[in-house]
Amino acid sequence: MLISFIAGINITLQEGCTEQTTLECLQNLFEQIENITVQELPVNTVMDILNMVFNTSEKILESLSSASPAELASYGNRVLQTSEKLISTLVKPTDTNDSVSFTLAALEVEVFMVGPHVTLKKIPRLETTNSSVDIDLIGIAKNNNLTRSAAVGFMSYVTMENLLKPDFFNTSNDTVKTMMSTVISVTLPKTTNTKLTKPVNFTFRHIREFDPNGSLSCVYWNISEWIVDGCSVLETNSSHTVCSCVHLSTFALIMQTSRAPESDSQLDLFNLVCVIVGLVFFSLALLTFALCQWSPGVNNVARINICISLLLAHLLFLLTQQFLNLIRPQQVLCAVISGLLHFLFLSGFVWMFIEAVLLFICVKNLSKISSKKREVLSSGFLCVIGYVVALVVVCVSVGLVPEGYGSEHCWIKTDKGFIWSFLGPVCIILALNVILFICIIICLNLSLTKLNADVSQLKTMACKTLGQFVVLGCPWILGVFTNNSKVLEVIFVILNSQQGTFIFLIYCVLNNEVRQQYRKLFRRLFCGHKKH
Template identity: 70%
Template structure:
């Protein structure tokens, strides 16, 4: 086994598989089965990378690995008078073996389970046809789809896109003479990828060189799992067919997304630099804006990098899950800080002055930071605890099955509704103030500036995210949604940095400090 662990050639893996076929020890120790299975599957996976462009080699490798795996698991079957079971979990395969003896008193066999699949089989009925002894072996392969690809599904629609929606599973009756089933076998297969609306699900089994549906049918399906019924045992999988046009990426939207998000990130960074190096009047609270910029910058940058390197990230499911949870936290933090900014703006407009000392005590920096991040952290923590499998979709984002997407949309909808109400109240308050200040021209001018900034706050407070509910099948709405919501950092920079007289004066002072001769050059130009 030590020598075989360094296999790097096809002849080596063939030697390993042949040796497994010739094993005669009965029964085999569980640890030996584990080690040999890992060796066979992992070594075959390495070799399959070099032959990934040759379907025939992949099919041959896959069939040999399946045959060797079933042989190894069958070696776990041992005599029993009542019943016994053996199960184990490895990175590449999960297996469970259930054995029944002549003195069994069970009325029915418990459901056999792995992480992503389960099987219901009438083993009691099979026992009666086998002199009261029988065994069933159930295996779930986590990486077998790399060898037995969904493209091997034999279907008349050659233009459809085929996607493996479940782990590859195998069910056999080892050491059982009469393998005839008394009832159809039902498999419950959990979806390992996001279901595409309009996709056609097929329960298939492996017929040496191709996936076919003969003898298998779909009993029930939803966005998270599918129940298959088959009249025979074999190697099974769940494959989804979708229209090729439905899965094609839109190059224009990809480029627009890259450009828009990149521009937003640049101005977001400029806003953060301004907040960091410019001095502000005492009492002006920029905590919400700074943390909103940090959350927006982190969320958009991580999302952009994740999507750009998705092909490298997706094979590592653990990394994909971690990134999707972190993105969930960051985007929720963005919306909580939008809510805090809306509340602070509303208080400021109501008073038309600095926030009172009592209000400032309640809205201290520490208190705001706790609200801004703890709410998002608790929401993600509860989501992970209740539905840990809800993360890690094909885009390394939240799964939509079981309505889990509402763990994000729920808080977002609440915050958007509150922010919209606050925004309307701000407009009403400002309109009332303008009416009372007709005679005070200078004060009215300041208030008009506040009105302009408040209108720009419509974007900063995240209100355009509402457009997301109307983007389906509407390209113009989708583009508008993308542009507005990727530029929140840009609007923050415009409102609180570029249009702020105090900040502009500090910009000028900074330029004079870097260019001492700028004033002399300006005077010389004016004289000319």
């Protein structure tokens, strides 16, 4: 296949290389480009040749899954050298200034040239989609006494990290290396004196999620590895990092993070079983609340909605994690799921707070809520609080940081402090629930000491109140202390996955009226089965 025949250039692919690309095809292509002696080429010709180089390289890369680091580095170096040579042919003499730019699927190029009569005091910032560079090209041109001219070539490689991997950044500590930027190259083609007059600044846009606990390094490529000599981080935020280097080369931004502890398959299985058991009891509790007849003074609104919110939240979270490999590539779907989880879990905590308030009022009065209070605490009013508060928090979060949803696990992202849109309200609710729980215990203790009648009933209420410690979500506080403690992690999983179980036990199994209705139901089913 003939790529170009201009001014004596004849770049062809070997016979058979169009159908099946091999290493020999790529090597032959590199050699033909290295033998080019023409100093200037049209932009379209350079684009055609570069397209062929990158298309061939990508096909070869698919078959290099088992290639050694040395082989990958070698191919990467050849691609860099080939690209830089072709870009240099775009530089042409100019009296003032000129520029060339183009974009390919795998490469973006900016070339800027200045001549002896340039009127600019500073050249514009050279920009590509994910990076930009500030260089004092005017000062460099002035240092070229004979020509008083200079040129800079700026290349941003979209897929180069597949060859020049972040793991080629050798450090003493055992960390996970992540390429946070596209790989870029900056050269001074056809410039005699390439000495920099001042450091060059690069701005990288992060192409992956930023970890606030990670360590960023501005690195350049040195034959077979990434090193930091002469480069430093000037400033960084969650989306961009500015690097400064005292020399030109091929650059990138690499983030180091601590290795995540290996997943405990037994603990994962235990967690899965606990969540499924919890979902079963949430469902049983909801069926009981819906089908059984309750005394007029019993207010189950908060308990029902705790079950609904947490049942849907745990079920959605469980399904998301089980099918994460299918969901994660769909970024919009992943973000929607994380927003929905945010709402469901948050509404669950709001309902826990409402339950704590209702329980405190009940214990304080040791009687049914008065009709006046019942108007204030009507079901409609409670539903507005239970769901609207959570909805407002989620809507405000979306408005302020719309990109905060959709982490790698389809949950809330931790950067920019966005996780506090969930942790903040939860911490406040847990603190209030703990205070209310302590007040409830104190009120019960006072009542038990003052009253002699119905002591057994009060003791039963005391037992139920202790069970309410789990129902009100207080064990979620253990999440702060579970780091590196398997015992606490197991306790945390058991208590917080079994809120439905505790609700079912306290309000269904331990309720005499409900037990009587269950007995009647089982008798009917048993008798009906016997008759058949």
